[in-house]
Amino acid sequence: METPTKRIIVDTCVGNEKKRDNPFFNNLQTPFLKHMEEAGWPRDSVDTVLCTHLHVDHVGWNTMLENGKWVPTFPQARYLVGAREWAHWQTEEDGGNAPVLADSVQPIFDAGLADLINDDHMICEEVSVRPTPGHTPGHISIVISSKGENAIITGDLMHHPSQIAHPEWSSGFDTNQKQANHTRASFVAEMADANTLVIGTHFATPAAGRVVRDGEGYRFTVD
Structure with missing residues (x-):
């Protein structure tokens, strides 16, 4: 029996109509959903939304404004959120991120569409998290x-x-810079020996390439 194709979105950017302190993010009005549909991805076709973490520029399109209420943008999807990430934001006193959680994360929990996952969760045979x-x-x-x-x-x-x-x-946005540096250094060393395509979420186009050794260090190369 053939396994059904998964339609997965990883992180949902900033979103529309959201009041943000950052002027680049504030009250955006973009044709994001229209462009998705034109590409063959209507909202109802998405079955999984994966959140790498819960910062403002990664969860915005989790929800959309409908009749004055924030509702899940992808009503047929399960939204997967790391259990450790969710636990952190339940105790973290970060006033800047509180509105983000309120309008872009809490509504998916209220709708019963959110699942908390472990750090080694497997979504399907081809896709997992680390x-x-x-x-x-x-x-x-x-x-x-x-x-x-x-x-x-x-x-x-x-x-x-x-x-x-x-x-x-x-990055100035790293919660724990020492840990982030250690994680990044280990990751880069691993990728240099793995011949794995690295897709940098924030990298400028082209965002996908390989980590290769460069003397005693490393560099990014695009195929």
């Missing part, structure tokens, strides 16, 4: 394996290819 903590305590990256090929969607494990050469360079 822990990459530091940016947030429960941050995960997405592993894709198919037909002998492997790829990883980094989430915010890295923000720029320069961090491959300098994994000790931190």
Whole structure:
């Protein structure tokens, strides 16, 4: 029996009509859903939404405004959230992220569409997650394996290819910079020997390439 094809979205960006302190994110009005539908991905066709972590620019389109209420954008999907990540935000006193959780995360729990997952959760035979903590305590990256090929969607494990050469360079948004640096350094060393396609969530186009050794360090190369 043939396994049904999964239609998975990894992180949902900023979202529309959301009041944010960052002017680049505030009250956006983009044709995101229209473009998705034109690409063959209408909202109702998505069956899984994977959240690498719960920052503002990764969960926005989890919900949309409908009759003055925030409702799940993808009503047929299960939203997968790391259990460690969720636990962190239940105790973290971060006023800046509180509105994000209120309008983009809590409504999917209220709708009964959220599932808390472990750091080694397998979504299907080809897609699983791996822990990459530091940016947030429960941050995960997405592993894709198919037909002998492997790829990883980094989430915010890295923000720029320069961090491959300098994994000790931190983002100001990392919750624990020391842990993030350690996670990144271990990841880069592993990828240099793995011939795995690395897809940098925040990398400029082209965002997918390989980590290769460069003397005593590493660099990013695009196929």
